[in-house]
Structures are given as C-alpha cells and as structure tokens.
Amino acid sequence: MCVRALNTPRYTFTMPIQTVFKAEIERISILDEHCEFDEKLGAGLIPDDDLVRLYEAMSSCRYLDEVAFKLQRSGRMGTYPQNMGQEAASLGAAYALRSDDWLVTCYRENCGLFWRGVPMESILLHWMGDERGNAMPAAHYATPIAVPIGTQMLHATGLAWASKYRGESRIACTFFGDGASSEGDFHEAANFAANLDIPVIFCCQSNSWAISVPQRIQCSAPTVAQRGIAYGMPCMQVDGNDIFACVYAVKNAAARARESSRPTFIELVTYRLGDHTTADDARRYRDQAEVDLWKLRDPLIRTRKLLETKRLWDSSKEDAMRQRIEVSVNAAVSRAEEIAAPPTSDVFDHTFAQLPPDLVRQRDSLQTHSLAGEQPVHTEGH
Amino acid sequence: MANLNLVQAINLALIQEMERDERVLLLGEDVGLNGGVFRVTEGLQARFGARRVVDTPLAESGIIGTSIGLAMGGLRPVPEIQFEGFLGPAYDQICSHAARMRTRTRSAFTVPLTIRVPVGGGIHAPELHSDSPEAIYAHQPGIKVVMPSSPYDAKGLLISSIRDPDPVIYFEPKRIYRAFREEVPEDEYTIPIGKARTVCEGTDLTIVSWGSSVIQCMQAIEKSNRSIELIDLRTIYPMDIDAVTESVRKTGRCVIVHEAPRTCGLGAEVAATIMEHCFLHLEAPVQRVSGFDTIMPYYKLELSYLPDALRIGGAIEDALTF
Numbered sequence: 174m175c176v177r178a179l180n181t182p183r184y185t186f187t188m189p190i191q192t193v194f195k196a197e198i199e200r201i202s203i204l205d206e207h208c209e210f211d212e213k214l215g216a217g218l219i220p221d222d223d224l225v226r227l228y229e230a231m232s233s234c235r236y237l238d239e240v241a242f243k244l245q246r247s248g249r250m251g252t253y254p255q256n257m258g259q260e261a262a263s264l265g266a267a268y269a270l271r272s273d274d275w276l277v278t279c280y281r282e283n284c285g286l287f288w289r290g291v292p293m294e295s296i297l298l299h300w301m302g303d304e305r306g307n308a309m310p311a312a313h314y315a316t317p318i319a320v321p322i323g324t325q326m327l328h329a330t331g332l333a334w335a336s337k338y339r340g341e342s343r344i345a346c347t348f349f350g351d352g353a354s355s356e357g358d359f360h361e362a363a364n365f366a367a368n369l370d371i372p373v374i375f376c377c378q379s380n381s382w383a384i385s386v387p388q389r390i391q392c393s394a395p396t397v398a399q400r401g402i403a404y405g406m407p408c409m410q411v412d413g414n415d416i417f418a419c420v421y422a423v424k425n426a427a428a429r430a431r432e433s434s435r436p437t438f439i440e441l442v443t444y445r446l447g448d449h450t451t452a453d454d455a456r457r458y459r460d461q462a463e464v465d466l467w468k469l470r471d472p473l474i475r476t477r478k479l480l481e482t483k484r485l486w487d488s489s490k491e492d493a494m495r496q497r498i499e500v501s502v503n504a505a506v507s508r509a510e511e512i513a514a515p516p517t518s519d520v521f522d523h524t525f526a527q528l529p530p531d532l533v534r535q536r537d538s539l540q541t542h543s544l545a546g547e548q549p550v551h552t553e554g555h
Numbered sequence: 556m557a558n559l560n561l562v563q564a565i566n567l568a569l570i571q572e573m574e575r576d577e578r579v580l581l582l583g584e585d586v587g588l589n590g591g592v593f594r595v596t597e598g599l600q601a602r603f604g605a606r607r608v609v610d611t612p613l614a615e616s617g618i619i620g621t622s623i624g625l626a627m628g629g630l631r632p633v634p635e636i637q638f639e640g641f642l643g644p645a646y647d648q649i650c651s652h653a654a655r656m657r658t659r660t661r662s663a664f665t666v667p668l669t670i671r672v673p674v675g676g677g678i679h680a681p682e683l684h685s686d687s688p689e690a691i692y693a694h695q696p697g698i699k700v701v702m703p704s705s706p707y708d709a710k711g712l713l714i715s716s717i718r719d720p721d722p723v724i725y726f727e728p729k730r731i732y733r734a735f736r737e738e739v740p741e742d743e744y745t746i747p748i749g750k751a752r753t754v755c756e757g758t759d760l761t762i763v764s765w766g767s768s769v770i771q772c773m774q775a776i777e778k779s780n781r782s783i784e785l786i787d788l789r790t791i792y793p794m795d796i797d798a799v800t801e802s803v804r805k806t807g808r809c810v811i812v813h814e815a816p817r818t819c820g821l822g823a824e825v826a827a828t829i830m831e832h833c834f835l836h837l838e839a840p841v842q843r844v845s846g847f848d849t850i851m852p853y854y855k856l857e858l859s860y861l862p863d864a865l866r867i868g869g870a871i872e873d874a875l876t877f
Binding site: 275304305307308309310311316317321324326327328329330331332333334335336338339345357358361362364365368369519523524525526527529530531532 | 580606609611612614616617619620621622623624625626627628629630632644647648651652656657658659660661662663664665696697699720721749792793794796797
C-alpha cells in the first residue's frame with residue numbers, strides 16, 4: 174500500500190495543465206448567396222443536367238407549399254408544415270445517397286422524399302389526416318413522417334445497424350431540426366452510433382427557430398455542429414441553402430459510413446421562411462428584417478442564377494417549368510382529394526398483425542353503432 | 556426434460572431462438588460480458604458473439620429506439636431493460652413509436668420487438684427496482700404485455716413473444732427468478748399469447764392473478780379449505796376474457812390479486828370485464844387484493860405492501876361470506 178506516499182505532497186514536481194483535446198468546426202460553402210462558386214470543391218459534383226433537375230425539384234416542392242397553404246386555409250387540409258427555404262438540405266442528401274440508403278426524415282424534408290420517389294399525394298394525404306399517406310412503399314427506403322420531435326434519429330441508427338448486422342452496404346441518413354438536437358434521443362442516437370460503429374449520417378436542419386424558440390435557447394455554443402464532437406464523430410457546418418455544399422457533405426459522410434462504418438454529424442444552416450405550421454404565426458416572435466435577409470439566401474434564387482450564368486436557363490424555360498409544375502402538383506392534389514376516407518374498420522385493422530378477439534368485438538360494435546355520416550370537425554392544432 | 560428455474564428457462568428459450576433465427580439479437584445494459592444483472596443472458600455472448608449479444612451504452616430510450624430501427628430493418632431484437640423502474644426513459648419510444656408504427660404506416664412498417672424487463676418486488680432491491688407497471692403498458696394500444704409465473708410458461712411465452720410480429724413487453728417476475736424449479740422440455744414449444752392458464756380448478760370462487768402473485772395465491776389456496784379456481788392470466792394484454800368469465804360464471808365469486816397499485820391497476824379492468832360479462836352470475840362483489848396507491852416502500856416494508864396469503868385469504872373469506 175502506498176497510502177503514505179499518496180498523502181504526502183511533493184512540491185518539487187510541477188503539473189502543468191495540458192490540453193488533451195482540441196477541436197475546430199469547418200464550414201462548407203460552394204455556391205454562396207451571391208452566386209460565387211467554389212470550383213475547387215464544386216467542379217464535377219453535380220452535372221449540368223442533374224442541376225436542372227434539382228432546380229425543378231426544389232421549385233416543385235416550393236409550389237406545393239403554396240398550394241398546401243391554400244388548401245389548409247380553405248379547409249381542404251389539416252395543419253401543414255411548410256418546407257419553404259429548406260428545400261436544398263434534404264434534396265442534396267437524397268441526391269448524394271444511394272437510392273436504397275435509408276432516409277429517416279422529420280417533416281421538412283419533402284423535397285428529398287419526392288426525389289426518392291415518394292408520391293406527392295402521399296405527403297398530402299398524410300396531412301389530410303389519413304395514415305395511408307405514411308404507408309411508404311418498401312422500394313423508397315423512406316420512413317414515415319415523424320411528428321414526435323427528435324425521436325427518429327434512434328430509428329435511423331437501428332436501421333443502419335440492421336444493415337451492418339446483415340453485412341449490407343446500405344447506410345441511413347436522418348434529418349431533424351436544431352430544436353430536436355436538444356432532445357435526449359438525439360444524444361443517445363449519436364452516442365450509440367459512435368460507440369457501436371453504426372453507419373448513420375445525422376443531418377441537423379439548423380433553421381434558427383423551433384416554433385417560437387430561437388436557436389440560442391437550444392444551443393449556446395457557437396455551432397450546433399460541435400455537439401457531434403462530444404460523441405467522437407466527424408462534424409461540420411454546411412450552408413444548408415447551397416445544394417452543392419449539401420451534396421458534398423453528405424457524399425463524404427456516406428463514403429465514410431460505407432467504408433468505415435462511422436457516423437457523421439452535419440449541421441445544415443438554413444432558415445424556415447414560413448411559419449412553423451399553418452397553425453403558427455411567426456410574426457409574433459421574429460422580425461421581418463431577419464426573414465427578408467434570409468429571403469436573399471433562398472436556395473432557389475442562387476441555383477437559378479447559376480443555371481442562368483451557365484446559360485442553362487432563362488425566363489422562357491422558367492415559365493415552361495412553372496406550367497409543368499402547376500399541372501403535376503394540381504394533379505397530385507386531385508389524386509389525394511379523390512381518395513375516399515377508409516372504412517371505420519381501418520382504425521382497428523393495423524393495430525396488430527392479428528386482432529385479439531376483444532378488438533374484433535370493438536371493431537364490430539363500432540360498425541353497428543357508429544356515428545358515420547356526421548361531418549368531421551376540423552380544428553387547428555400543433 | 557430438464558429441471559429448471561425461471562432464469563434458466565428464459566436463458567434456454569433465448570439460446571434456442573437465436574440458434575433457430577439469425578435475425579434474433581440481444582442488446583442492453585450489461586447483457587453481454589456480464590450476462591445481465593440477474594444472469595439471465597449468462598453465457599450467451601460467449602456462445603453467439605458480441606455481434607448478436609450487444610452491450611449498449613446506458614440509455615434506455617436509446618436501447619428501445621435503436622431496437623425499433625433494428626426491427627423496422629427486418630431483425631428480431633430482444634432488448635433488455637434492467638429493471639421495470641427504468642422503463643420510464645424508454646416510455647416515449649415504446650408508446651410513441653413501437654406501439655404505433657404499424658398503425659401509422661398502415662402495416663408498411665412493423666416492429667417485431669420483445670422487450671424483456673424484470674418486474675415486481677420482494678427481492679430487497681432499492682427504490683425503482685420493485686415496481687409493477689404492467690397496467691400502464693396494457694393501456695397503450697399496439698403493444699402486447701406478457702408476464703409468466705413459472706419456468707415452463709416463461710420459456711413457451713418468450714418463444715411466442717420473439718416470434719410475434721408485433722411489439723411485446725415480456726415482464727419477468729424477479730421474485731420467482733430462482734424461487735423454484737420445474738420440468739421444462741428441452742425441445743422448442745410455444746404458449747400462445749392471450750391464453751390464460753387454469754392453475755387449479757375449483758367451484759366456490761375464482762382467483763385471477765399473474766406474475767409472482769400467483770405463488771402467493773397458491774399458498775392462500777393451500778391454507779383454505781374451500782374449492783378455489785386459480786386463473787393465471789399469463790398475458791396481461793390481450794387478456795383472456797373467456798377464461799376469466801367462464802370461470803366466474805361457474806363460481807359466482809372472484810378475487811383479483813396483483814402487486815401493482817390499486818387505482819387503475821389491471822384488477823379494475825378485470826373487475827369491469829366480469830361486470831360486463833357475468834353480472835347475473837355474481838354472488839358477491841369482486842374483491843381486489845393489490846399493492847396500495849402509494850409509492851412502493853423501500854424493502855424493510857415491502858412485504859407489508861405486497862399481497863400475501865393472509866390478505867388474499869381475507870378477501871376469499873369476504874367474497875365467500877358476503
């Protein structure tokens with residue numbers, strides 16, 4: 174025993190405080206709001222043809238937001254969260270990922286889901302109060318819209334883990350907001366992924382506002398990105414309104430995940446140009462000047478400018494695209510609205526693979542004594 | 556046949572399911588190298604490797620949330636939550652996701668998940684290591700809740716749970732983990748979820764119970780000189796209503812016994828079900844013997860809290876002499 178030695182200070186030694194760890198966060202920007210383009214990082218990243226398609230995808234998603242807002246206001250749809258301003262983040266990821274990588278989203282990733290092939294009417298149907306909108310076909314490798322905030326990152330971790338377990342090269346990419354990065358499940362997911370070597374990409378859509386709560390109340394550190402450092406994973410900040418930067422970051426993260434089964438944390442800095450949902454009024458808590466500033470940083474504006482600079486786009490192409498989009502979005506709205514409400518048995522039939530006898534009795538009693546025929550009451554809620 | 560206690564029966568079921576189905580994997584706190592704090596998973600990591608028996612970080616929501624992802628991804632995860640009191644942090648994942656994923660996606664995604672959880676009091680454990688929250692999860696649509704009271708049932712019910720296409724919470728009554736042994740077939744067998752067991756038949760009164768309380772009920776019956784039928788629910792949800800109501804129609808009297816607090820305990824559901832189905836057959840009010848609507852006491856007083864043969868005997872007399 175060395176108790177005596179331990180208890181006897183030896184003043185002759187010096188114990189300088191050492192730095193045991195240092196970190197820095199890189200910010201990636203390729204196509205900035207002034208349409209400056211970094212050739213070094215961006216050259217060859219997105220072929221011109223694809224860039225045109227990506228621009229049309231963002232424009233289409235934006236138009237859906239306009240239509241959806243009107244649908245809600247006219248009582249044809251329930252509460253809807255607009256994606257306006259945040260189209261590039263999920264689209265960049267969906268473009269950079271393999272089509273069979275899991276896309277585990279929140280509810281501001283419509284653009285990425287549409288790129289993946291999820292039909293527009295599915296998303297509409299979901300917000301029209303019909304679970305069948307969430308019946309994602311297996312081929313899309315997309316999970317349902319996740320309304321419970323900040324819980325789906327664990328599912329992404331589990332999905333990627335399942336792929337790794339089977340020796341597949343499929344990875345998972347999950348989306349959530351800066352508000353959700355305050356949730357415990359985010360931290361548990363990051364910790365599991367890093368410590369158990371799970372190939373998952375954490376994409377935080379850092380859009381400044383969690384309903385009315387500003388980012389400084391979610392995170393007092395200079396970046397949300399540095400939250401990933403604590404879990405020992407590579408992390409970075411990316412201009413989330415820059416489709417090139419989003420593609421670049423997710424592509425690198427996907428390569429890391431596939432090659433070394435390591436997670437990455439990406440903070441995609443963007444801005445929610447609209448209200449939180451149609452039940453919200455953002456004018457109550459944020460300045461118009463801030464919104465106006467971010468309108469200049471809109472991902473669509475800079476992408477269009479670049480296309481015009483490259484002589485790939487002009488106003489006649491824009492007009493033609495707008496017509497195409499209106500036709501396709503309006504057709505999706507029609508298809509969604511034409512889908513009749515399911516029979517009341519639908520409430521029961523997906524509770525379990527096989528219904529227990531008492532649930533069968535409950536189902537049958539509803540069919541005999543239901544109030545079917547009464548008009549549903551639409552109320553606004555979060 | 557082997558003479559096994561409840562821990563050994565569960566261990567055997569896990570081995571057999573893991574051998575049978577490559578999709579089955581275990582995860583949780585201390586389940587690997589240490590074999591679980593109750594040694595239920597003893598030897599399994601050595602046998603199946605760290606890929607299939609995974610020591611996770613200490614985070615219950617993380618364990619259940621990643622298990623949901625594993626299940627959505629086509630595997631059959633069997634996570635362990637170390638004590639029922641630690642289910643709290645995982646409640647959101649269980650109720651907001653595991654229970655709802657099938658409904659939410661109209662069966663496009665399912666969560667075949669078996670959550671193993673030691674449950675109940677009587678082992679001199681610290682706070683939050685002795686509770687009985689089964690009614691909380693029985694109240695959540697979309698989850699099945701199972702609680703065996705014998706080694707034989709433990710094995711058959713666990714195999715059924717792992718093979719079930721939907722999420723199951725499999726509560727293991729820790730008070731009887733090593734309390735007794737019984738013959739357990741070495742071959743695979745299943746016990747259907749949703750089917751009660753008639754432990755002993757009788758004509759004067761029905762006792763409905765589950766988990767380790769079943770053992771207390773058997774002691775009370777031994778001390779009684781009346782003909783008492785004991786129904787062990789085995790599955791909390793979906794409850795075997797037919798088994799309960801058929802017995803009560805026959806006996807006309809019923810005592811319900813559980814460790815959990817009384818208010819909104821499953822006993823209330825059993826009693827209401829009996830009222831709905833057996834009203835004209837009842838000779839006496841349905842009696843409940845339960846824990847109290849208090850916080851489960853620390854262990855010096857836990858035996859006063861838990862139903863015992865004396866309290867059960869009192870309720871039997873009340874029902875018979877009404």
